[in-house]
Amino acid sequence: MSMASADNPPPPSSSLPSGATYKASGVDLDVYAETMSRLPPLMRRTYTPRVVEWPNGFAGLFRLDDRVRLLTRKYHDPVLVSSTDGVGTKLKLAFATGRHHTVGRDLVAMSVNDCLCAGAEPLFFLDYIAMPRDNPDLTASLVKGISDGCLEAECALLGGETAILPEMYHPGEYDLAGFCVGVVERRFLIDGREVRQGDKLVGLGSTGLHSNGYSLARKIVFEIAGLTPESIVPEWGRSVADEFLEPTRIYVRAFKTVQRSYRVKRTIHAIAHITGGGLLDNLPRVLPRGVEARVETASWEIPPVFPWLNRVGSVPPEEQYRVFNMGIGLVLVVSDYYAEAIARRIREESDTPAWIIGELVAHPEGPEASPRVQLI
Structure with missing residues (x-):
């Protein structure tokens, strides 16, 4: 009996069942x-x-x-x-x-x-x-x-x-x-080179969880709280599915509102998208050494989903701001002089919530210290 080898391979059809089709696979x-x-x-x-x-x-x-x-x-x-x-x-x-x-x-x-x-x-x-x-x-x-x-x-x-x-x-x-x-x-190009101490932080509101932190959020809701997607959470005034499937806010119109208002002046020095890592990890990415971002956590409206998740899941405060966006989806680092006007224009002309949520100060550990966020 002869055996197949590299020099004597079997016919191609012998490796597939007779009549094999893409549809059958x-x-x-x-x-x-x-x-x-x-x-x-x-x-x-x-x-x-x-x-x-x-x-x-x-x-x-x-x-x-x-x-x-x-x-x-x-x-x-x-x-x-x-x-x-x-x-x-x-x-x-x-x-x-x-x-x-x-x-x-x-x-x-x-x-x-x-x-x-x-x-x-x-x-x-x-x-x-x-x-x-x-x-x-x-x-x-x-x-x-x-x-x-x-x-x-x-x-x-x-x-x-x-x-x-x-x-x-x-x-x-x-x-x-x-x-x-x-x-x-x-x-x-906005690359952070113009960021300096004294700049203000304008936070743009999120619609909720956006698309980050869902592994933790699902664990809290379905395992710890024992809810289902159809369960109504009174504090939210809606079901789990409605809250968790709320789409991520798109900030193009808010950004273009600022662009149209300040065509010559460079009022925006840096922008941070608050995704995985939250405010604590994303904001430092656009800051230079020697700078600390002081963020006032009482300065904006936190959507009710976050306090509920943090309470039911006993989530430590630092973990909250590293996993979830906590109601801020985008942060603009802007010139102090224009901060109030920028926040107001965004609210009025793009229908996007916006607040001044903090400022940049000298890092207490010196000019070579890595940038960080201090929650106050």
């Missing part, structure tokens, strides 16, 4: 085609005149400079700014409730808000959706949320990828990732 190309047919309208509603359409193309096209009447853009020394992120274990709530229409907005927010920290205008966004079986309705719901987020962020949903990966995920589960590209003139 878990990927139905006909259903996939149906899914793809639903997505173009959701993308086109976000297009700006700078999008260059490439029907059936393999990549998204975007014109950086353009001359379209009032929308004309001309950059002299542009810097491209990019960011990528996911939604994290917040998706577990979407799986448990079957409510998938909001997490796409979270996906956009996490990347777009990061780009704002460099002073960039978001240009376009791409998404990646992975699931075990093709589901046209689910995919359309997710992309609708992403499209809604892009409209709010004033950027184009330029493309994406839907990957069908049998056996990689449990039935009914999926994962999301997003990618944002923005642009800023180099002379307007």
Whole structure:
């Protein structure tokens, strides 16, 4: 009896059962085609005149400079700014409730808000959706949320990828990732170089948990408190699912409000997106050595979800401000002179809560000490 070897391999068909198909292995190309047919309208509603359409193309096209009447853009020394992120274990709530229409907005927010920290205008966004079986309705719901987020962020949903990966995920589960590209003139790049002692901190309100701290929040709600997604929490005035699936706030309009108001003066010296790590870890990232950020924790309205979680879970105070955003989703480090006016304009013109929550002072350990946050 002869045996197969590298020089005498078996016929290719002998390694697969007779009649094996892609569909039998878990990927139905006909259903996939149906899914793809639903997505173009959701993308086109976000297009700006700078999008260059490439029907059936393999990549998204975007014109950086353009001359379209009032929308004309001309950059002299542009810097491209990019960011990528996911939604994290917040998706577990979407799986448990079957409510998938909001997490796409979270996906956009996490990347777009990061780009704002460099002073960039978001240009376009791409998404990646992975699931075990093709589901046209689910995919359309997710992309609708992403499209809604892009409209709010004033950027184009330029493309994406839907990957069908049998056996990689449990039935009914999926994962999301997003990618944002923005642009800023180099002379307007916000990189923290102008941060100085005496600057004020303008905190922009969050909508709640946003997309961070969900592993701890879920443990407190479902394991310690023994609640379900449908449980009503009186202190919140809503259900667990309603609170936990509230989308992350997108701060593009608030940021552009400040940009429009101060076209020449550089009033914003740094911006910190308060995500994983909270105020304690994220704010020091944009501060120089020798500076301490004194944050007055009574200066803003803390959403009721946070005191409840901290009380029920007996969460230590420092842990609270390192895991949760505690009601502040973005912090602008601004010139002392303009702080009050900036906070007022953001509140009035972008419908975003904003407060002066602290200031920068000399670090008590000297000019070479690493920056830190002091909660007072």
